[in-house]
Amino acid sequence: MTVNLWKYAAPQAFYPLAGRLAPWFLALAAALAAAGLYVGLFVAPTDFQQGESYRIIFVHVPAAWMSMFIYVVMASWCAVGLILNTRLSFMMALALAPTGAMFTFIALWSGSLWGKPTWGAWWVWDARLTSELILLFLYIGFMALHAAIDDVRRADRAAALLALVGVVNVPIIYFSVKWWNTLHQGASVSLTRAPSMAATMLVGMLIMSLAAWMYAIAASLYRLRSVILEREAHVDWVRQLPEVSA
C-alpha cells in the first residue's frame, strides 16, 4: 500500500488524521508520565549533594528540552511555509506556540523553585536563565504579532519571520553554560561523554522527556484541529463535518 504523504498537506485531509492520532499520543504521554514519575519518585536514589530537592529535575529538564525543541520545530514549519507557501505549515507553527510557551514557563518556574534551595536565589540574571526568559518572550511575541495582524496570510508571514530570527536564541540557551560563567550547572547529559548522574535518575528523566514530547504532539494536534476549523470556517467541507452540521 502506498500512502501519498503530500495529500496530508491539505488541511481538509489532515484534520481527520490529527483527530485520530491525538488521543493515542495523549494516552502514550499519560502512560510514560506514570512510568517516569514512578522511576523518578520511587526508584531513583537520593542525591548525595542536593538531597531530595534534585527530584525537581524530572519536571525541569524535560520542560526545558521541550521548550527549545518545540521552538525549533515551530521555526522549521515557518520556514517550510515561507518557502513552499503551504498553509498547513503556518497552522502547525501556530498550534505549537502556546504549548512551547507553556513548557518554557514550567522550565523557568521549576528552575526558580530549584534555584532557591540550591543557590539561595529565586532568580539571577545569568546567561542560561536570561536566554530562556527571552525564549518565553519570543513565543509570546510570535503569538501576539500573529494576533495583531488582521490579514491571516500576512500575519503568517510576519510571525514566521520573527520565529526564524528568534532561532538564534536556541543555541545561545543550549551553549550558554559553556560560553559564559554561569550559576547554572552544565549539561548532565551529552552526546560526547557519559552522563554525570545515576542510571535510574537518567532513565527517569528520559522517560519524563518522552512523556513531555508525546504530550506536546497531542496538545498541538488538538489545537491544530481548532486552527483549521477557524480558518476554513467558510469552506464547504467544514460545513459538512458531522460535528458541525449536527
Added chain:
Amino acid sequence: MSWANPQAFFAMGGYAMYVWGSYGLAAVCIALELWLLRRRRRTLLRTLGRTSGERESE
C-alpha cells in the same frame, strides 16, 4: 524503594515546597491547557453549527 514511610515521601527531605511546587505547577499548567483546548473546540463547534444553520434557512 527509597522511602521509610509516606510522611518521608511527602516531606521530600525538607524540600516539599520546592519539589511538590514544581510538580504541582506542571500538573496545573497541563490541566489548564487541556481545558482551554477543549473549551476552544466546543465554542468553535457551537458557533460553526449556528452559522451553518443560518445558511440553510436562508
